[in-house]
Amino acid sequence: MGRTLLCDVLHPVNWSLFWGELVSGLTLGSIYALIALGYTMVYGILKLLNFAHGDVYMVGAFIGFFALQWLGGPLDTVVTGWVAVAVMFLVAMLGCGALGVGIEIFAYRPLRNAPRIAPLISALGVSIFLQNSALLLWGPDFRSYDTFNLVGVKSYSIGQNFFISNLQIFTIATSIALMGVLTLLIARTRTGKAMRATSFDREAAEMMGISVDRVISFTFFVGSALAAAGGVMFGLVFGQIFSLMGFTAGLKGFTAAVVGGIGSIPGAMLGGFLIGLTEAFATGYLPGGSTYANLYVFALLIAMFLVRPSGLLGSPVIQKV
Amino acid sequence: MRRRATATAALLALAALAIVAAASAKADRAAAPSAQAGNAAALVKCGKTRSIGLMAPFTGPAASIGTDQVAWAQYYQRTYNATHKTKIKFVNEDTQLGAANGTAESVKGAQALASNRSVLGVVGPAGSNEVKATTGALKGAGLAFVSGSATNTQITLDGARTGYFFRTVPPDSSQSVTVSAFIASKLNAKHVYIVDDQEAYSTGLADEVQTQLRAKNITVGRDGVSQQQSDFSAIINKIPRDVDVIYLPWQLPPKGQAFGQQMKSLGRGSVKLMGSDGLFDPAFAGLGSNVYDSFFPVNPADKRVKAFARLHGGQTEFFGAPSYVAAQVVSAAIDRACKNGTASRAEVRAQIRKTKISKKTSLLGLAVAFDRHGDMVKKPFGVYHSVNGVFVRVG
Numbered sequence: 001m002g003r004t005l006l007c008d009v010l011h012p013v014n015w016s017l018f019w020g021e022l023v024s025g026l027t028l029g030s031i032y033a034l035i036a037l038g039y040t041m042v043y044g045i046l047k048l049l050n051f052a053h054g055d056v057y058m059v060g061a062f063i064g065f066f067a068l069q070w071l072g073g074p075l076d077t078v079v080t081g082w083v084a085v086a087v088m089f090l091v092a093m094l095g096c097g098a099l100g101v102g103i104e105i106f107a108y109r110p111l112r113n114a115p116r117i118a119p120l121i122s123a124l125g126v127s128i129f130l131q132n133s134a135l136l137l138w139g140p141d142f143r144s145y146d147t148f149n150l151v152g153v154k155s156y157s158i159g160q161n162f163f164i165s166n167l168q169i170f171t172i173a174t175s176i177a178l179m180g181v182l183t184l185l186i187a188r189t190r191t192g193k194a195m196r197a198t199s200f201d202r203e204a205a206e207m208m209g210i211s212v213d214r215v216i217s218f219t220f221f222v223g224s225a226l227a228a229a230g231g232v233m234f235g236l237v238f239g240q241i242f243s244l245m246g247f248t249a250g251l252k253g254f255t256a257a258v259v260g261g262i263g264s265i266p267g268a269m270l271g272g273f274l275i276g277l278t279e280a281f282a283t284g285y286l287p288g289g290s291t292y293a294n295l296y297v298f299a300l301l302i303a304m305f306l307v308r309p310s311g312l313l314g315s316p317v318i319q320k321v
Numbered sequence: 322m323r324r325r326a327t328a329t330a331a332l333l334a335l336a337a338l339a340i341v342a343a344a345s346a347k348a349d350r351a352a353a354p355s356a357q358a359g360n361a362a363a364l365v366k367c368g369k370t371r372s373i374g375l376m377a378p379f380t381g382p383a384a385s386i387g388t389d390q391v392a393w394a395q396y397y398q399r400t401y402n403a404t405h406k407t408k409i410k411f412v413n414e415d416t417q418l419g420a421a422n423g424t425a426e427s428v429k430g431a432q433a434l435a436s437n438r439s440v441l442g443v444v445g446p447a448g449s450n451e452v453k454a455t456t457g458a459l460k461g462a463g464l465a466f467v468s469g470s471a472t473n474t475q476i477t478l479d480g481a482r483t484g485y486f487f488r489t490v491p492p493d494s495s496q497s498v499t500v501s502a503f504i505a506s507k508l509n510a511k512h513v514y515i516v517d518d519q520e521a522y523s524t525g526l527a528d529e530v531q532t533q534l535r536a537k538n539i540t541v542g543r544d545g546v547s548q549q550q551s552d553f554s555a556i557i558n559k560i561p562r563d564v565d566v567i568y569l570p571w572q573l574p575p576k577g578q579a580f581g582q583q584m585k586s587l588g589r590g591s592v593k594l595m596g597s598d599g600l601f602d603p604a605f606a607g608l609g610s611n612v613y614d615s616f617f618p619v620n621p622a623d624k625r626v627k628a629f630a631r632l633h634g635g636q637t638e639f640f641g642a643p644s645y646v647a648a649q650v651v652s653a654a655i656d657r658a659c660k661n662g663t664a665s666r667a668e669v670r671a672q673i674r675k676t677k678i679s680k681k682t683s684l685l686g687l688a689v690a691f692d693r694h695g696d697m698v699k700k701p702f703g704v705y706h707s708v709n710g711v712f713v714r715v716g
Contacts, residue, residue, distance in 0.1 A: 020558030020587070028552055140381045140420045142575040148582060155588040163588035168554075238551040239579045242382070244421055248549065283555035290556045291519065291545045 019162045021284040022277070027168045027237060029276020030175035034230035035253025036260065036268035037182065038100075038223030044199045044263040045219050047116070051123040052103055053227055054250015055130035056096050060228025061241040062134065063095040064088040065143050074146035081151035085236065092232050093225035100224025101217045109213070127250075134243040142242050145235040171233045178229055179269050182222065186265065195219060199263075227253075248294075252279075255301045261314020270312055275300070363666075365439060367659035370408045373651050374434035374464070376427065376445030376455070377644070381417035382548070382573045385602055386640050387447060390469060393641030394444055396629050397648040407659075409652050412440055418448045419548055419573045431455035435462030441658070441669045442467070442651040444644060448572060449473030449522040452486060460485045463666040465673045467651055469644030472496060472598060473525045477694040487673055487691050489646040490598070490617045491700030493522075497529035499702040500568070500595065500615045503716050504530075505537045507704075508593060508613070510565035514542040516556065516580075518571045526570040526597055548573060553583045566593045574602035581608035601640050601705070601712065612707040613715075617643050619703075620686030646684055650676050 035057050042050045067088045071077045077084045107126045111119045147153055147167060155165045186192035197205040198215045206212050234249070235241045252275055260271025275297055282296040283289040289296075304311065375394055378387030394411065402408045414430025417423045427446050434440050435458045443466040446455055452471045459466050460482055467487045474494040477486065504510050513534055517527040527543070534541050542564070544556055548571075557580075560567065567584075571577050577600040584590055585608075596605050596614040606612060619639040620626065626642065654672035658664035678689040687699045704716035 016562070017558055021555055024552070024554040024558060027554065139384075140417060141384050142382055142573075144575065144578070148585070153582070153586040155586055157588060165586035167586060234551070239582050240551055240575055244549075245551070247421075280555040280558075284559045288545075290559075291547075293555075 015159075016162055017284055019158075021280040023164050023168055023172075024283075025277035025280030026273060027171050027276070028279060029256075029273035030172050031230045031233050031237075031249070031272075032252050032256045032275050033269045033272025034175055034178065034226045034233070035249060036256035036272045037179070037265065038227045039254050039257040040260070040262055040265060040268040041195075041219050041223045043257070044265075045195065045202075045216055046108070046112075046119075048108065048119050049123065049254070050103075050108075050223075051120070051250070051254075052107075052126035052130060053223070054246035054248075054253060055127050055134070056100060056103070056224045056246070057227040057231045057234075057249055057253070058134060058241070058243065058246030059099060059130060059231070060092045060096040060224075061231030061235045061245065062138060062143070062243075063228065064092040064232035064235055065145065065241060067091040068145065068150070074150040077150070085151060085232075088232050089229055092228040096228030096231075097221040097225040100220035100227075103224075104217055104220040109216075127246075131244065131246065138243055140243055142240045144240050147236050147239060151236075167237050171237050174229070174233065178226060182226070183265065185222070191215070191218060252297065255297060257311075259301060259304045259311055261311025264311065264313045264315075267311055267313035274312075363438060364663040365441065365665065367407075367655075367662055367664055369406070370410050371441060371652070371655050371659065372410050372412050372437070372439040373648065373655070374414060374437075374440045374443035374445070374466075375411040375648075376414045376416050376430050376434070376443060376451070376466075377447055378418035378423075379413065379415040381415075381423060382419035382575060383447065383599075385574055385604060386470070386599070387416075387418065389602075389641035390445070390447060390644040391641070392633065393469075393629065393645040394648045396625075396632065397645045397652070400625070401652060407656070409648075409655075411444075412437060414445075416446050416448075416451055418446075418451060421549065424450060424454045427451040427455050428458060431458035435459060435464060440464065441655050441664055441666055442673070444469070444647045444651055447471065448520070449476050449525070450520050452476050452482070453521065456482045456486070463670070465651070465654070465666070465670040467647040467673065469641065469647040470598065471522070473522050474529065475525060477696050483694060484670060484674070485695075487650065487676075487695040489643040489650060489685070489689060489697065491702055492696055493526040493529055495700040496597065496615050496702045497526060497533055499704060499716070500597070501530050501533035501537065503613070503615075503704045504534065504566055504568070504595060505539060507716060508566055508595075510539060510593075512540045512542075512561065512564045513566045513568060514544070514560050514564045515568045515570070517543075517545045518548050518573070518576070519545045520548060520572060522572060522599065523570045523597075527568070530568060530570070548576065551576075551579055553580045554587060557584055557587050557589060560589075560592075564592060566595055568595045568597075569600060570597040572599035574600050574604040577602075577605040578608060581605070581612065585609075598640070603710065606707040606712050607710045608707065610707055614705045614707075614712055615702050616640075616705055616712070617703070618685050618687055618701050619643075620684060623684050623686070625684055642684055646678070646689060649678065649684075650689070653678075 038053045071084050103126055107122045108119050153165055155163045157163050194210045194215045198212055256271035256275045257268045260267030278297055278300055279293045282293045377390045378384055398409055416427035443464050447470045449471040465485055469489050472490055472493045474492045515527045515531055517523040531541050594612050598616050601614050601616045619642045654669050657672045658668040680688045683689050690698045692698050703714050705712035706715045
């Protein structure tokens with residue numbers, strides 16, 4: 001009996017399982033990639049690990065939830081389901097963008113010229129502050145987005161045994177679109193140019209007339225807005241949000257950024273998808289996979305540090321001696 | 322010369338400090354057990370109002386079942402206080418079952434009750450893990466604790482809390498027999514998949530059901546998820562297509578609901594889901610008619626059950642009903658112990674052991690008395706089916 005089950009899982013051409021895990025991994029990876037982008041953008045510009053970023057993602061999920069309630073709740077929205085989803089994204093992204101700017105102004109800017117450990121400790125403090133504020137304000141209970149009633153979840157079958165839901169398609173497509181917009185923003189706009197210049201050499205950028213403070217604030221705004229989008233997506237796909245959801249997701253996003261090469265935007269995207277896929281395929285194929293999925297994810301991080309410390313797409317830092 | 326004198330003085334000071342430290346440590350060691358023993362044996366003047374500890378997940382992931390338990394316990398308090406000259410008062414402790422810091426919160430609550438000398442007995446805690454975690458504090462202070470939902474078989478049989486811990490729900494050994502018989506004979510399943518949530522309650526129950534199903538020649542697959550997990554899609558993909566029933570012995574209804582919703586969104590909405598008592602909640606029942614659950618016996622015809630429903634807007638959820646009985650057991654024991662005007666925690670424990678609630682007066686529809694392990698002598702389980710989002714008893 002046990003052997004039959006093992007064969008089901010390990011059969012080399014179990015395409016149903018393979019495609020299922022691929023879609024699950026890409027869905028989860030899309031959310032990790034959005035979080036990782038915030039980590040990598042801030043690191044690229046300030047060389048700061050913003051450990052509060054996971055909690056900004058949690059706040060985004062809650063802002064989305066309250067926006068939905070403001071619209072009448074999932075059963076009685078004053079607009080159609082997908083319009084409500086668009087409003088949730090917009091409100092959460094704007095709210096978290098503002099929160100990110102506030103965090104930068106109050107917690108990091110005064111420490112910009114302090115030793116590097118100071119803003120790191122400040123980031124940890126902000127993370128704990130946000131977590132506990134959420135617990136105080138919203139309690140530790142789960143909140144449900146009730147996506148089934150909000151937009152009506154549909155699953156599409158391709159072939160006999162492969163299913164994909166409209167929410168999974170929406171999540172993957174939306175995050176790829178957001179990443180595309182970010183790439184265009186950085187590569188094609190004046191603000192993007194200013195961001196690249198600030199990242200390359202902050203002092204030189206300042207001397208060339210770039211308002212570094214404004215660029216840094218904008219970077220925090222964009223990174224936090226992307227994390228908020230990730231938070232709303234999580235609520236839509238997995239149905240529920242809670243005050244402590246930012247901790248693990250933040251760690252995974254950070255891992256994704258490091259695996260992809262911290263400071264590299266395409267690296268963060270790649271790292272996010274890689275972490276999501278590792279988690280899904282580990283659950284599907286490895287012994288005790290669902291129990292130890294996190295173990296496999298963080299083992300990947302350690303392996304990456306050992307083999308390629310600068311990450312997949314990161315470039316080694318050359319220091320003038 | 323002066324340096325030598327300073328060094329000698331410093332050495333003497335260090336020696337004195339060491340002696341004081343050693344003496345105070347010894348005093349602490351000696352004081353701890355006697356203080357605990359003192360709490361257990363200390364006679365408390367009963368007075369008009371008697372204090373009972375109430376440990377439940379008032380908040381946290383399991384708050385939906387916790388608030389139900391609290392509502393039933395408070396309903397008992399209300400009826401008792403309205404019909405007796407003496408009154409009972411609950412000292413509430415939130416255990417936050419299922420939260421990341423849940424176990425620590427339950428221990429903190431137990432310590433607070435242990436040090437509150439007016440508390441003579443405790444109703445709760447809710448989870449089997451919490452029962453294990455709080456045993457040290459409650460037993461150390463001589464407090465009896467009566468749970469209305471901790472069902473892990475071993476917590477009464479391992480001997481770690483015998484004489485202190487009692488429960489007004491049947492153990493998993495009864496639940497597993499009922500569940501596996503229902504899955505085999507009523508649902509006619511040939512292939513079952515069990516997903517535990519890696520907690521003591523869940524793995525214990527899953528192990529028992531797995532063994533019994535295999536003994537009935539049913540193919541059983543097994544996996545586990547974390548209580549903190551929200552994405553179940555990867556594990557759902559892994560569940561073979563020919564599985565007839567998925568058994569979820571979980572504690573957190575919102576997680577059960579998320580699992581069911583993700584099953585639907587991945588085109589597996591028709592697979593039957595069987596939950597355990599921890600998922601007996603509208604959130605799980607609302608998933609649809611493919612949902613079944615096992616639950617404690619409750620007599621819906623009992624006038625107190627009907628009155629409770631009337632008081633709570635027609636609510637027919639009974640998860641907290643055994644907590645009513647737990648409060649009834651503790652308060653009756655305190656009343657008997659207080660007959661001479663004073664009572665100790667040890668006397669209350671002795672009275673709880675002698676509990677006898679007849680079938681006629683029992684809310685559960687069966688007589689309540691405890692065996693030497695602290696389990697109820699009679700321990701049947703019921704099976705329920707979700708019909709229009711409400712659980713209806715079918716077995």
